[in-house]
Amino acid sequence: MSNKPHSYCRIHPLKLDSMKVPTMTKSLLNLSTLSVSLIVALPAVSALAHPDVTEFLDVVFVAAPEVLDCTLTDGTAAECYQFTVNYLPDDLKIGPFCPATLDDAGGLWDWTGDQAGLYQIDREFLELLNSLGYSFYNEDGTVNVITSGGAPDGTNSCMNLDADDTVTMTMLLPVTAVMADAPTELGTVAKVGVATDGIPIFADAPSIQERSNMPALDLCGGHIDPGGWYHWHATATDIDTVLDAADISASCNLPQDATALFGYAFDGFAIYGSQEADGSVPSDLDECQGHVAETADGLNIYHYHAGDTFPNLPTCLVGLQASDNFSTTASGGIGSQGGGPGGALGGGQGGLPPGFDEAATTLGISAEDLFAAVEAAGGRDAYLADVAQTLEIDEDVLRDAMPE
Numbered sequence: 369m370s371n372k373p374h375s376y377c378r379i380h381p382l383k384l385d386s387m388k389v390p391t392m393t394k395s396l397l398n399l400s401t402l403s404v405s406l407i408v409a410l411p412a413v414s415a416l417a418h419p420d421v422t423e424f425l426d427v428v429f430v431a432a433p434e435v436l437d438c439t440l441t442d443g444t445a446a447e448c449y450q451f452t453v454n455y456l457p458d459d460l461k462i463g464p465f466c467p468a469t470l471d472d473a474g475g476l477w478d479w480t481g482d483q484a485g486l487y488q489i490d491r492e493f494l495e496l497l498n499s500l501g502y503s504f505y506n507e508d509g510t511v512n513v514i515t516s517g518g519a520p521d522g523t524n525s526c527m528n529l530d531a532d533d534t535v536t537m538t539m540l541l542p543v544t545a546v547m548a549d550a551p552t553e554l555g556t557v558a559k560v561g562v563a564t565d566g567i568p569i570f571a572d573a574p575s576i577q578e579r580s581n582m583p584a585l586d587l588c589g590g591h592i593d594p595g596g597w598y599h600w601h602a603t604a605t606d607i608d609t610v611l612d613a614a615d616i617s618a619s620c621n622l623p624q625d626a627t628a629l630f631g632y633a634f635d636g637f638a639i640y641g642s643q644e645a646d647g648s649v650p651s652d653l654d655e656c657q658g659h660v661a662e663t664a665d666g667l668n669i670y671h672y673h674a675g676d677t678f679p680n681l682p683t684c685l686v687g688l689q690a691s692d693n694f695s696t697t698a699s700g701g702i703g704s705q706g707g708g709p710g711g712a713l714g715g716g717q718g719g720l721p722p723g724f725d726e727a728a729t730t731l732g733i734s735a736e737d738l739f740a741a742v743e744a745a746g747g748r749d750a751y752l753a754d755v756a757q758t759l760e761i762d763e764d765v766l767r768d769a770m771p772e
């Protein structure tokens with residue numbers, strides 16, 4: 369098992385309801401209230417599924433959303449919304465991630481070893497890890513917490529990465545969702561979508577591995593990426609359902625609503641909480657946790673639902689995504705253009721580090737996915753065992769393929 373920490377984000381109270389732009393069904397009138405400069409008219413109300421810009425909290429956008437020409441992953445031309453957002457919404461209160469001492473309570477961790485499950489990071493959990501051979505705290509009860517880099521030899525650390533308020537992220541979502549021939553699986557740290565608070569949503573965090581660190585999530589299921597920006601690893605507006613199921617008494621500080629729209633997947637289909645608009649729990653979800661059913665808008669369209677176990681996100685995407693749908697100005701971390709002082713891998717001028725394209729070709733995966741997996745595993749000093757597990761490939765094959 370590998371030790372990749374993911375922290376839970378805690379979305380802080382964004383007052384989702386009060387701040388939300390009125391969702392008058394997809395009319396251009398609504399868009400004007402958002403000061404959004406849309407170049408292309410939205411489809412008329414119909415059974416077409418598409419991200420509804422009016423559902424987003426406009427406070428998150430660095431620039432008004434635009435509609436651009438884009439290319440979907442099957443090569444077809446399409447139109448996409450481009451959202452550019454800050455590293456963190458202005459009024460979101462995040463953390464805590466790592467407890468300072470055994471007597472403090474931190475965020476969440478999805479432990480995948482013996483006695484696997486979702487835990488709050490507290491004395492009981494850290495003592496469990498120590499009983500399994502890890503070393504996350506000292507004799508005086510202080511927890512090993514790091515803000516960057518690695519842990520001292522022979523110990524393990526809880527990661528509490530620094531935010532970078534200069535960083536922005538840009539995401540592309542198809543204006544009109546298009547079903548793919550087959551679903552796209554979402555592996556570890558795969559890109560899932562964007563929440564209506566503008567925060568990116570990623571799939572399950574990498575697991576903790578021996579000698580590795582724990583990138584703690586906060587109680588809402590988010591944490592800071594090595595690039596300095598915050599992201600979700602769970603459906604934050606319905607995570608208390610998950611906490612309850614895991615017998616965790618703490619709760620997320622964001623308003624919870626199991627019927628609410630949480631965001632949109634990168635294929636453009638909506639992601640709701642674990643319940644339908646009428647409060648019922650859907651019983652006919654497909655392998656991706658979605659189905660065609662009537663939404664609160666009265667539309668009979670495909671949409672995803674959160675589950676009640678962590679990670680409670682869609683496990684695959686049924687629709688086509690835009691190519692190159694996530695980028696950031698950060699010099700390191702997911703979506704960065706490889707390298708820079710903050711980048712774990714260094715090298716590479718405007719592109720991935722040298723050798724990555726070749727290695728990815730050898731492995732039969734995209735260079736972007738390979739880079740993301742290495743970054744997630746700790747960058748230059750990544751344990752290849754972790755990267756191999758993330759990519760579900762043989763470690764020796766990976767080792768042979770990797771650039772120096």
Ligand SMILES: [Zn+2]
Pocket residue numbers: 374375570573591592593599601
């Ligand atoms: Zn993460």
Ligand SMILES: [Zn+2]
Pocket residue numbers: 644650659661662671673
């Ligand atoms: Zn539904």
